[in-house]
Amino acid sequence: MLVEKYKDRIEKTLGKYPDKRSAVMPVLYMAQQEYGHLTPQAMQEVADICEMSVTQVKSIAGFYTMYFEKPKGKFHLQVCTDLPCALRGADHFYAALKAYLGIDEGEVTGDGLFSVEHVMCLAACDQAPAMQINFSYCTGLDIEKAKAIIEAIRTTGEYKP
Amino acid sequence: MSHILLRDLDLADIGKLDVYVANGGYEGLKKAVAMPPGAVIDVVKASGLRGRGGAGFPTGVKWGFIPQDNPVNYVVVNADESEPGTFKDRQLLTGNPHQVIEGALIGAYAVRARAVYIYCRGEFWDLAHRLDARIEEARAAGFVGENILGSGWSCEVYTHLGAGAYICGEESALLNSLQGLLGQPRLRPPFPAQKGGGLYYEPTVVNNVETLANVPYILANGADAYRKFGTEQSPGVKIFCVSGHAERPGNYELPLGTTFRELIYEHAGGVRGGKQLKGILTAGVSAPILPATDAVLDTPLTYEDVLNAGSSLGSASIILLDETVNMAWAALKMVRFFKHESCGKCTPCREGCYWMLQLLERLNRGGGAPGDVDLLDEVAAQMIGKCLCALGDFALNPARGTIQHFRADYDALFEAAGEVEAEVETEPVSEPVGV
Ligand SMILES: Cc1cc2nc3c(=O)[nH]c(=O)nc-3n(C[C@H](O)[C@H](O)[C@H](O)COP(=O)(O)O)c2cc1C
Ligand code: FES
Numbered sequence: 063m064l065v066e067k068y069k070d071r072i073e074k075t076l077g078k079y080p081d082k083r084s085a086v087m088p089v090l091y092m093a094q095q096e097y098g099h100l101t102p103q104a105m106q107e108v109a110d111i112c113e114m115s116v117t118q119v120k121s122i123a124g125f126y127t128m129y130f131e132k133p134k135g136k137f138h139l140q141v142c143t144d145l146p147c148a149l150r151g152a153d154h155f156y157a158a159l160k161a162y163l164g165i166d167e168g169e170v171t172g173d174g175l176f177s178v179e180h181v182m183c184l185a186a187c188d189q190a191p192a193m194q195i196n197f198s199y200c201t202g203l204d205i206e207k208a209k210a211i212i213e214a215i216r217t218t219g220e221y222k223p
Numbered sequence: 224m225s226h227i228l229l230r231d232l233d234l235a236d237i238g239k240l241d242v243y244v245a246n247g248g249y250e251g252l253k254k255a256v257a258m259p260p261g262a263v264i265d266v267v268k269a270s271g272l273r274g275r276g277g278a279g280f281p282t283g284v285k286w287g288f289i290p291q292d293n294p295v296n297y298v299v300v301n302a303d304e305s306e307p308g309t310f311k312d313r314q315l316l317t318g319n320p321h322q323v324i325e326g327a328l329i330g331a332y333a334v335r336a337r338a339v340y341i342y343c344r345g346e347f348w349d350l351a352h353r354l355d356a357r358i359e360e361a362r363a364a365g366f367v368g369e370n371i372l373g374s375g376w377s378c379e380v381y382t383h384l385g386a387g388a389y390i391c392g393e394e395s396a397l398l399n400s401l402q403g404l405l406g407q408p409r410l411r412p413p414f415p416a417q418k419g420g421g422l423y424y425e426p427t428v429v430n431n432v433e434t435l436a437n438v439p440y441i442l443a444n445g446a447d448a449y450r451k452f453g454t455e456q457s458p459g460v461k462i463f464c465v466s467g468h469a470e471r472p473g474n475y476e477l478p479l480g481t482t483f484r485e486l487i488y489e490h491a492g493g494v495r496g497g498k499q500l501k502g503i504l505t506a507g508v509s510a511p512i513l514p515a516t517d518a519v520l521d522t523p524l525t526y527e528d529v530l531n532a533g534s535s536l537g538s539a540s541i542i543l544l545d546e547t548v549n550m551a552w553a554a555l556k557m558v559r560f561f562k563h564e565s566c567g568k569c570t571p572c573r574e575g576c577y578w579m580l581q582l583l584e585r586l587n588r589g590g591g592a593p594g595d596v597d598l599l600d601e602v603a604a605q606m607i608g609k610c611l612c613a614l615g616d617f618a619l620n621p622a623r624g625t626i627q628h629f630r631a632d633y634d635a636l637f638e639a640a641g642e643v644e645a646e647v648e649t650e651p652v653s654e655p656v657g658v
Pocket of ligand 2: 142143148182183186187190192308309
């Protein structure tokens with residue numbers, strides 16, 4: 063249970079706001095990190111912590127793109143294909159990346175390591191093509207650099223920015 | 224010239240508190256707390272500083288709206304930075320974070336706020352956690368918390384992470400999001416500065432990161448020093464984010480009033496590969512595109528001049544598009560963004576984005592019917608001024624702007640039907656949101 067495992071973090075988070083409901087976003091992130099994605103159990107725990115109904119928590123989780131209700135790869139790659147990046151080759155980069163990983167959007171590689179998604183502008187347009195690996199920026203890419211990063215993750219099991 | 228905002232370019236370690244303080248950091252706050260709050264507002268009013276988040280509203284005037292006698296006021300820093308082509312706030316918060324914190328604290332003192340919330344877009348996860356550490360440093364030095372610098376005034380500073388929604392950059396949606404409500408805009412009035420309109424319905428100042436980064440300089444050096452840069456109506460310096468087909472994309476801090484030509488050709492190295500410049504977007508994807516004519520290139524980058532040229536300076540996110548771009552494709556990309564980001568609350572925006580995207584996808588696939596371009600223009604025109612927030616008005620600009628200036632590009636799609644098909648992504652059209 064989150065309340066037991068992250069007691070201090072949760073209390074600190076609740077302490078930032080005059081009402082508990084404001085903590086729903088940070089607590090959803092905690093739940094997602096704990097369970098990998100937002101399971102019904104996770105939503106219920108968030109609802110209890112923030113004194114909201116599960117329906118309210120679900121509607122918040124559904125509104126934002128960074129909360130996942132389905133499992134993703136251990137390393138979720140979010141590639142920007144918005145206009146400024148696309149002007150610098152992001153669509154081709156994204157297609158090549160999917161081909162290299164052998165997956166399409168929404169799928170996870172067989173080893174459970176990678177999933178991909180195209181996203182809107184990441185505020186890194188001057189270093190296009192750009193992506194996020196989980197919560198870390200990875201910019202100034204081309205497909206060869208991306209392949210090297212993916213292979214490094216496969217060998218070491220972690221991503222070091 | 225050394226930088227006022229992007230000081231990390233002059234001093235790589237300016238992000239560290241000791242380096243920041245050794246180079247004049249927190250002097251502005253010290254000066255401010257020695258003055259009555261109203262006098263701080265007067266200095267910012269005199270500087271003519273205008274909001275850098277897009278609307279260009281005078282910052283001092285905004286602060287002046289806050290009722291000084293209200294017991295609970297807030298300052299919210301808008302670090303949602305999600306407009307395509309905008310990446311200045313990320314550099315400021317990464318490279319020179321204390322200056323943003325100091326600016327926010329000066330604002331908080333001026334309006335007698337008891338807390339500052341820095342709302343960072345979710346993708347700024349690492350950045351927000353580093354910012355938490357910077358805030359703690361500032362607290363240890365007596366700049367944050369109880370009885371700041373012995374002034375008797377106390378103020379907390381907190382970060383809050385969004386989770387991927389452009390609409391949460393719109394101030395009233397941002398406030399809802401911070402309150403744990405759906406991040407959709409509120410009906411105004413009451414405005415955020417008024418009782419009933421702000422965070423927890425208390426009077427609240429919402430300012431962009433870059434706006435606040437200017438404030439320490441203004442307090443430390445005075446309004447006149449700041450007015451040495453820029454023009455009468457657009458004083459000061461501005462960070463121009465240059466992206467797209469630039470030889471050297473990046474952030475350039477320059478006085479307002481610099482021309483497009485100087486920014487693009489002297490600072491950003493011109494167009495990549497020596498190609499011809501065709502179109503310029505000035506406010507990310509939210510304002511109408513301008514054709515790269517000599518008249519446009521000689522336009523000074525100020526709020527008033529860019530408006531006169533037929534667009535808007537907005538956040539000064541300058542996207543360059545060269546001669547190889549078909550502007551109907553650029554419109555498709557931009558409308559896809561708005562279709563994805565429309566929060567679904569107002570029907571004209573939700574449905575308008577959906578139908579504009581349908582039409583643009585059909586046109587770009589080469590399967591457009593004659594009359595589609597006029598229909599697209601008409602759908603866009605029907606959205607004008609019909610929504611609770613400005614997203615609805617932003618969303619119609621890609622189609623209208625490209626049709627107005629580059630109609631030939633749409634015609635070319637008919638002529639080249641079949642050839643272009645392979646170039647267009649075949650992403651399925653999804654259902655409109657919120658239905
Ligand atoms: C759809 C939409 C998105 C916006 N996104 C941002 C943003 O990411 N950052 C920002 O500072 N302002 C953004 N704004 C403008 C804010 O509503 C608000 O005007 C601004 O934060 C005020 O600060 P300023 O006066 O310092 O510019 C957005 C507005 C709209 C309508
Ligand atoms: S458009 Fe890709 S990061 Fe901005």
